[in-house]
Amino acid sequence: MSEPPSDPPTTPPGAAALHRPFSRRSLLLAALAGTALAATGCTTSTADDADAVTPAQVDQLAAQVQVQEAVVAAYARASAVDPDLAAAVPALADQARAQLDRLRAAAPGAAASSGAASSSAGPGLDPAGARTYLQSQVTAAADAHAGACPGFSGGRAALLGSIAAGLRGQATQLAA
Numbered sequence: 001m002s003e004p005p006s007d008p009p010t011t012p013p014g015a016a017a018l019h020r021p022f023s024r025r026s027l028l029l030a031a032l033a034g035t036a037l038a039a040t041g042c043t044t045s046t047a048d049d050a051d052a053v054t055p056a057q058v059d060q061l062a063a064q065v066q067v068q069e070a071v072v073a074a075y076a077r078a079s080a081v082d083p084d085l086a087a088a089v090p091a092l093a094d095q096a097r098a099q100l101d102r103l104r105a106a107a108p109g110a111a112a113s114s115g116a117a118s119s120s121a122g123p124g125l126d127p128a129g130a131r132t133y134l135q136s137q138v139t140a141a142a143d144a145h146a147g148a149c150p151g152f153s154g155g156r157a158a159l160l161g162s163i164a165a166g167l168r169g170q171a172t173q174l175a176a
Contacts, residue, residue: 053108053156060148061107064160067144068100071167074137082130089134092170096138099163106159135174142167 053061075093079086125133145164149157 053152057152057156058108060151061103061156062109064145064148065100065103065107067141068096068103068163071096071138071141072100074134077125078130078134081125082127085127085130085134089174092173095166095170099166102159103163106156131174135171138167138174139171142171 072093075089075096079089079093142164145160145167149160149164152160
């Protein structure tokens with residue numbers, strides 16, 4: 001007959017943990033910690049220098065702020081003449097305002113301008129053409145932001161690119 005199974009040898013509670021192989025989770029955490037430590041040790045102030053703007057870029061950013069102010073004004077103008085459009089686009093108008101806020105924050109010395117409202121005034125706008133007008137304004141702004149994007153690096157280039165992409169999406173929604 002067979003012998004009864006023997007009990008495994010008893011080991012102190014901490015000793016078993018010392019002989020256990022590393023788990024995937026502990027290896028991943030160690031790798032992430034090492035990467036973070038290496039990244040913080042390798043960074044210098046050049047990252048801040050890379051996102052600095054030249055005087056010419058300050059002017060370009062101010063121009064892009066005005067372009068976005070015109071988009072916000074176009075939403076207000078088109079919504080004022082076409083109540084159906086106003087009911088359909090509040091989220092898009094909010095997005096355009098949020099984009100303007102982010103652009104102002106990225107532009108050194110940028111403040112609210114009163115020129116955007118007067119620049120979008122123009123001839124009377126009829127309700128039938130409000131959506132087309134708004135779509136053309138949004139498309140023109142997307143083109144302007146995309147065109148300005150290569151003149152920047154870092155966060156400001158990414159911001160202009162994302163605003164341009166967001167406006168392209170708005171133009172597509174307005175076309176529907």
